[in-house]
Amino acid sequence: MTQLEALVLTLVIELAVVAVFATALRFWPRPAWPRAFMVAAAASLLSHPWAWWANTSALVMLPFLERAAVIEIGVVAAETMLYALVAGLSWGRALVVATVANATSFALGLVIAPLWW
Numbered sequence: 573m574t575q576l577e578a579l580v581l582t583l584v585i586e587l588a589v590v591a592v593f594a595t596a597l598r599f600w601p602r603p604a605w606p607r608a609f610m611v612a613a614a615a616s617l618l619s620h621p622w623a624w625w626a627n628t629s630a631l632v633m634l635p636f637l638e639r640a641a642v643i644e645i646g647v648v649a650a651e652t653m654l655y656a657l658v659a660g661l662s663w664g665r666a667l668v669v670a671t672v673a674n675a676t677s678f679a680l681g682l683v684i685a686p687l688w689w
Contacts, residue, residue: 573685573688575620575621575624577688578620578624578681578685579616579617579620579624581677581680581681581684582616582620582677582681583613583616583617585673585676585677585680585681586612586615586616586673586674586676586677587609587612587613589669589672589673589676589677590608590609590612590669590673591609593608593668593669593672594608594609599661599665599669600659600660600661604659604660607658607659607660608659611654611655611658611659612659612673614654614658615650615651615654615655615670616651618650618654619646619647619650619651622646622647622650623643623644623646623647626639626642626643626646627639627640627643631643640678644674644675644678647670647674648667648670648671648674651669651670651673651674652666652667652670652671653666654666655669655670
C-alpha cells in the first residue's frame with residue numbers, strides 16, 4: 573500500500589467516524605458539521621505524513637507494536653488538540669473522537685492492507 577492509498581483510506585474511515593459522532597452522537601450541533609468535517613480532514617492530512625515517516629524511517633528500530641503505540645499516541649494527541657481548539661469540542665470529547673477515529677483507521681488498516689497486495 574502506498575502512502576497516498578493509506579492516506580485516502582485514513583480519510584474515508586476517519587471522516588465516517590466523525591460523521592457518526594456528529595450525527596448519531598450529536599457531538600456537534602448541525603450548523604457545525606461542515607467545520608467538524610474540515611477539521612477531521614485537516615487532522616488526517618497533517619498527521620498522516622508524520623505517522624508514515626515515523627513508521628518507515630524514524631522509528632523502524634522499534635518492534636511493530638511499540639512503534640505503532642508511539643505513533644498512534646502522538647497522532648491522537650495532535651488530533652485531540654485540533655478537535656478541541658479548532659472544532660470546538662471539549663477536551664474530553666475531542667480525545668474520544670480522536671481516539672476512536674484513529675483506533676478504527678488503524679484496526680481497519682491492519683485488515684485491509686494485506687488484502688491490498
